[in-house]
Amino acid sequence: MVAIRSAEIIAVGSELLTPHRTDTNSLFLSGRLNELGIEVRAKAIVGDDLGDLADILRQALGRADLVVITGGLGPTEDDITREAVAAVLDRPLFEDAGIIATLEARFAERGFAMPANNRKQAQVPRGAMVLPNPKGSAPGLWIGHGDRVVVALPGPPRELQPMFDIGVAPRLAGVTAGRRWRRRTIKLTGRAESQVDEVAREIYSPLQHAAVPVHTTILATPGQIELHLAAAGADIAAVDTALDAAVTALATALVPYVFSVDGRSLEAVVGDLLRAKRLRIAVAESCSAGLVLGRLTDVPGSSEWVVGGIVAYDNEVKVTHLDVSRDLLGAHGAVSEQVASAMADGVRRRLGADVGLGITGVAGPAGGSPEKPVGTVVVAMSGIAPAVRTFRFPGDRQMVRQFSTAAALDLVRRALLAP
Amino acid sequence: MVAIRSAEIIAVGSELLTPHRTDTNSLFLSGRLNELGIEVRAKAIVGDDLGDLADILRQALGRADLVVITGGLGPTEDDITREAVAAVLDRPLFEDAGIIATLEARFAERGFAMPANNRKQAQVPRGAMVLPNPKGSAPGLWIGHGDRVVVALPGPPRELQPMFDIGVAPRLAGVTAGRRWRRRTIKLTGRAESQVDEVAREIYSPLQHAAVPVHTTILATPGQIELHLAAAGADIAAVDTALDAAVTALATALVPYVFSVDGRSLEAVVGDLLRAKRLRIAVAESCSAGLVLGRLTDVPGSSEWVVGGIVAYDNEVKVTHLDVSRDLLGAHGAVSEQVASAMADGVRRRLGADVGLGITGVAGPAGGSPEKPVGTVVVAMSGIAPAVRTFRFPGDRQMVRQFSTAAALDLVRRALLAP
Numbered sequence: 080m081v082a083i084r085s086a087e088i089i090a091v092g093s094e095l096l097t098p099h100r101t102d103t104n105s106l107f108l109s110g111r112l113n114e115l116g117i118e119v120r121a122k123a124i125v126g127d128d129l130g131d132l133a134d135i136l137r138q139a140l141g142r143a144d145l146v147v148i149t150g151g152l153g154p155t156e157d158d159i160t161r162e163a164v165a166a167v168l169d170r171p172l173f174e175d176a177g178i179i180a181t182l183e184a185r186f187a188e189r190g191f192a193m194p195a196n197n198r199k200q201a202q203v204p205r206g207a208m209v210l211p212n213p214k215g216s217a218p219g220l221w222i223g224h225g226d227r228v229v230v231a232l233p234g235p236p237r238e239l240q241p242m243f244d245i246g247v248a249p250r251l252a253g254v255t256a257g258r259r260w261r262r263r264t265i266k267l268t269g270r271a272e273s274q275v276d277e278v279a280r281e282i283y284s285p286l287q288h289a290a291v292p293v294h295t296t297i298l299a300t301p302g303q304i305e306l307h308l309a310a311a312g313a314d315i316a317a318v319d320t321a322l323d324a325a326v327t328a329l330a331t332a333l334v335p336y337v338f339s340v341d342g343r344s345l346e347a348v349v350g351d352l353l354r355a356k357r358l359r360i361a362v363a364e365s366c367s368a369g370l371v372l373g374r375l376t377d378v379p380g381s382s383e384w385v386v387g388g389i390v391a392y393d394n395e396v397k398v399t400h401l402d403v404s405r406d407l408l409g410a411h412g413a414v415s416e417q418v419a420s421a422m423a424d425g426v427r428r429r430l431g432a433d434v435g436l437g438i439t440g441v442a443g444p445a446g447g448s449p450e451k452p453v454g455t456v457v458v459a460m461s462g463i464a465p466a467v468r469t470f471r472f473p474g475d476r477q478m479v480r481q482f483s484t485a486a487a488l489d490l491v492r493r494a495l496l497a498p
Numbered sequence: 499m500v501a502i503r504s505a506e507i508i509a510v511g512s513e514l515l516t517p518h519r520t521d522t523n524s525l526f527l528s529g530r531l532n533e534l535g536i537e538v539r540a541k542a543i544v545g546d547d548l549g550d551l552a553d554i555l556r557q558a559l560g561r562a563d564l565v566v567i568t569g570g571l572g573p574t575e576d577d578i579t580r581e582a583v584a585a586v587l588d589r590p591l592f593e594d595a596g597i598i599a600t601l602e603a604r605f606a607e608r609g610f611a612m613p614a615n616n617r618k619q620a621q622v623p624r625g626a627m628v629l630p631n632p633k634g635s636a637p638g639l640w641i642g643h644g645d646r647v648v649v650a651l652p653g654p655p656r657e658l659q660p661m662f663d664i665g666v667a668p669r670l671a672g673v674t675a676g677r678r679w680r681r682r683t684i685k686l687t688g689r690a691e692s693q694v695d696e697v698a699r700e701i702y703s704p705l706q707h708a709a710v711p712v713h714t715t716i717l718a719t720p721g722q723i724e725l726h727l728a729a730a731g732a733d734i735a736a737v738d739t740a741l742d743a744a745v746t747a748l749a750t751a752l753v754p755y756v757f758s759v760d761g762r763s764l765e766a767v768v769g770d771l772l773r774a775k776r777l778r779i780a781v782a783e784s785c786s787a788g789l790v791l792g793r794l795t796d797v798p799g800s801s802e803w804v805v806g807g808i809v810a811y812d813n814e815v816k817v818t819h820l821d822v823s824r825d826l827l828g829a830h831g832a833v834s835e836q837v838a839s840a841m842a843d844g845v846r847r848r849l850g851a852d853v854g855l856g857i858t859g860v861a862g863p864a865g866g867s868p869e870k871p872v873g874t875v876v877v878a879m880s881g882i883a884p885a886v887r888t889f890r891f892p893g894d895r896q897m898v899r900q901f902s903t904a905a906a907l908d909l910v911r912r913a914l915l916a917p
Contacts, residue, residue, distance in 0.1 A: 094715045094726060096538045097681075098529030101520070110517030119515045121550055124541040127715070131540055131561065138557055142550065155695045155716060156703075189890055194692045196699075214893055216692070235718075237897065296518045307518060362809075368795035369788030372809045376787035379863050379895055387811040390781075390791045396806040396849055430815055444798050476798060
């Protein structure tokens with residue numbers, strides 16, 4: 080087999096042709112393929128139509144060394160990827176007994192008999208290698224075909240991503256040559272995209288013209304900015320050195336907003352800090368109403384550092400369960416630094432934690448006033464390193480809640496980092 | 499010219515093949531085309547490569563009545579859309595004097611002479627109609643070619659969108675057969691995709707061959723299945739009748755799993771039920787740790803029916819804040835129907851709510867046992883219509899938490915619906 084240098088990606092599914100959804104798996108796949116030194120030459124999105132998929136697959140194989148197909152591997156009549164691959168590569172389908180056994184075991188574990196239509200997922204084109212799917216029922220396929228390779232993976236990202244990393248990337252690494260792309264990600268919070276860009280631009284402009292050019296992209300979501308750095312070359316050590324220097328320069332210029340340069344999420348960084356200091360946290364949430372606790376406990380093992388919390392959506396709960404006095408509520412209002420601090424204190428003492436965190440705000444669309452418009456949010460920390468901050472976030476209800484959650488976690492991060 | 503019924507969309511630009519960007523113009527275009535009764539059959543994304551674009555355009559014209567190309571109309575060497583269209587349709591390019599005059603005036607207005615490379619934007623395939631671009635320098639193209647139409651529009655959405663609405667939509671309206679697409683969505687929970695498909699298939703198979711054919715797609719995420727129905731026709735009333743009949747047949751067959759046929763989320767449906775019955779809810783969460791409260795309060799106005807909750811991540815919090823007895827925890831374990839029910843009772847009484855909801859389970863990756871493996875989750879409701887259910891969910895930590903959240907909300911929905 081000759082080296083794999085170029086790829087095309089085909090996403091299958093009629094829902095991806097509607098006005099409200101489109102393929103996003105190809106972004107993940109492009110990143111991984113680029114890292115392996117494989118260029119993505121084109122992408123296609125096709126409905127659940129056997130003829131159209133076969134047509135587009137045939138044409139892609141005429142241009143690219145590798146074609147990755149995503150979706151269309153489910154158990155329903157709609158799912159036509161197996162048939163299309165079999166037709167284009169002229170390899171008849173047969174039923175794989177190993178897949179049947181795996182599917183039956185999977186359903187038995189949940190106390191069901193395997194529905195008859197799942198049998199379809201055991202159909203495999205002759206000569207294909209089956210890629211196990213630990214997170215779902217649809218196995219993937221790897222088919223070497225002359226000097227070409229066809230890979231088929233299920234559509235759900237949580238199934239596709241580990242299958243690519245475990246089953247596809249190592250096989251591709253053996254058949255690609257030379258140049259590799261390497262990437263770094265800097266994650267930060269507490270700044271707007273334009274503020275980050277203004278600081279970072281002076282650093283990354285010259286990087287694009289260095290001996291090993293470093294390409295940068297900025298990506299913003301509510302409460303989080305990511306700087307993506309990428310560089311390519313045959314000499315991996317030189318590429319890594321260039322990227323590390325760029326990360327250091329950017330992270331230094333953007334202290335104290337940077338929370339990770341190693342891919343960790345903000346909640347994982349906060350969890351690591353709490354664990355290292357042997358501290359346990361309790362959270363009192365009003366406008367964020369569970370989202371801060373939801374993120375903190377998204378980290379495996381978080382029961383070590385999260386005690387729990389009180390969601391005080393009704394002001395009465397702030398009084399009865401967080402010991403916020405009615406006088407304080409009356410004097411300053413529920414969205415105030417005084418009340419946020421009292422919430423943090425109350426939840427820390429009530430739940431016996433070392434650190435207390437309080438979040439209160441106006442998420443909207445109703446509830447705003449001239450003094451405290453929609454988007455006004457106060458976060459407070461109690462116990463170790465008491466702190467309180469007031470924010471005015473832009474956007475709709477959902478954005479304000481996301482911003483609040485990030486701001487609360489970041490308050491803890493910064494307080495625990497302080498010397 | 500025959501009627502235009504189907505379209506393909508091709509986005510041109512190498513930046514759209516990187517890991518951080520993809521085509522989004524096709525979402526806008528799909529919406530507009532569907533409104534005009536035109537089905538989008540496939541989409542492609544191609545780099546700035548003349549050969550690849552020509553290849554993909556040729557193939558698209560073999561399948562669809564209309565091909566819309568976005569991007570690649572700028573003044574630089576990279577911009578190859580005009581050349582590709584000219585090559586595929588075999589219509590030589592000539593320089594359009596009108597475009598040159600418009601470009602010169604545009605630059606003169608800003609006090610510049612027209613740069614030499616902008617002259618390229620005046621190249622037009624013979625027989626093409628020029629579509630003016632009030633917001634940029636790149637004019638668009640409309641080319642009737644036998645019974646096919648090719649449209650080329652610039653990539654920036656603020657240029658493309660008004661050009662489509664002003665220059666393209668009215669022309670298409672004249673050549674479509676008056677067919678319009680309409681859509682419906684059925685949302686359900688509590689079943690696996692294959693189980694839903696097995697029930698639904700007998701209903702929707704004949705629908706595809708009815709007088710007004712109804713097309714269906716099934717989409718699954720952890721804790722939610724969506725059935726998307728679409729139909730087209732010149733007689734909108736007949737299309738709506740066919741869709742409504744299909745929705746009724748499917749929703750009837752899938753009671754009690756269907757929670758909405760009008761687009762509402764599960765948390766909005768639960769909120770509407772609570773509000774209608776003037777009931778207020780409080781939630782005690784362990785494995786879901788805030789996610790149920792987060793979803794309930796995602797609905798604007800939810801302070802009317804959500805009191806708040808206790809996140810009892812540590813068992814000690816279950817005892818001190820939810821009145822779960824140590825004996826009960828010792829006898830049955832934290833993940834048990836007894837403890838879930840006690841949590842629901844405790845949070846309801848402590849927070850003075852009408853309805854209490856308790857969620858406890860093993861989200862993993864650690865904490866499983868042979869009797870209670872990872873994925874074991876118990877949800878309980880107290881107050882109005884007490885109920886308790888044990889589940890065994892598949893997947894990783896994140897999936898188990900999503901499944902738990904949907905199961906808890908659905909327990910409330912079903913209890914409040916019961917006569």
